[in-house]
């Protein structure tokens with residue numbers, strides 16, 4: 001197996017020749033065509049591509065919500081295709097997810113939203129929960145807002161609460177699906193900087209799906225581009241126009257406005 005896509009030694013997530021298609025045989029739509037990549041442990045990987053190119057499908061494959069038609073999806077070296085229901089459930093506790101819109105509960109306060117995973121999934125006492133949530137509120141600059149309801153928060157603050165909640169169970173891998181939807185460019189930049197700082201402090205593996213191109217590239221340890229079934233991996237955005245893959249060069253030309261080689 002080739003390991004040329006790994007940035008540093010160990011990979012948290014690995015796709016090996018993964019194919020995924022949808023639909024009936026006659027009008028089958030091939031979304032991922034033998035794609036391979038690794039997400040290095042403890043680093044930030046950004047997945048970018050146009051709408052409908054399969055970015056969310058990749059996250060669902062990582063979570064085991066979808067299965068590949070062929071190829072392997074490995075999480076911490078374990079092939080999720082060969083896992084049963086129980087093992088998959090156990091595997092999911094490794095993940096924190098922050099999807100579009102933050103998915104906060106409107107009828108719960110900031111504190112209650114963040115405390116929810118701890119109340120539902122751990123046996124911590126009320127006092128332990130209170131101190132854990134307080135620590136996260138401080139880290140994400142939310143102290144003083146704990147009694148507010150989501151409707152009273154700015155867009156950026158909602159994203160921070162969503163991140164705080166996603167981090168409560170101390171995940172090893174955090175997945176973000178277009179987490180800046182609805183934010184203006186300045187707020188988008190601030191939120192990404194906070195994400196990266198938080199990732200560096202806590203050390204989890206981050207996978208961020210984004211269409212905030214090219215701003216997001218400066219925050220990534222690794223960039224994965226997806227276009228028309230092809231995927232290419234970069235550690236340096238300046239190399240993107242020189243991809244050996246025609247569909248990726250096309251994407252660079254269209255989205256980054258750069259001349260391709």
Ligand SMILES: Nc1ncnc2c1ncn2[C@@H]1O[C@H](COP(=O)(O)OP(=O)(O)O)[C@@H](O)[C@H]1O
Pocket residue numbers: 022023029031049050051052053054055056057058
């Ligand atoms: N469960 C599904 N059933 C059928 N088609 C799907 C399903 N999930 C995704 N697709 C198709 O796969 C393609 C990629 O979808 P998606 O990963 O959501 O795109 P995006 O890159 O915008 O996140 C789209 O054409 C979408 O219609």
Ligand SMILES: [Mg+2]
Pocket residue numbers: 055056057177
């Ligand atoms: Mg999507």
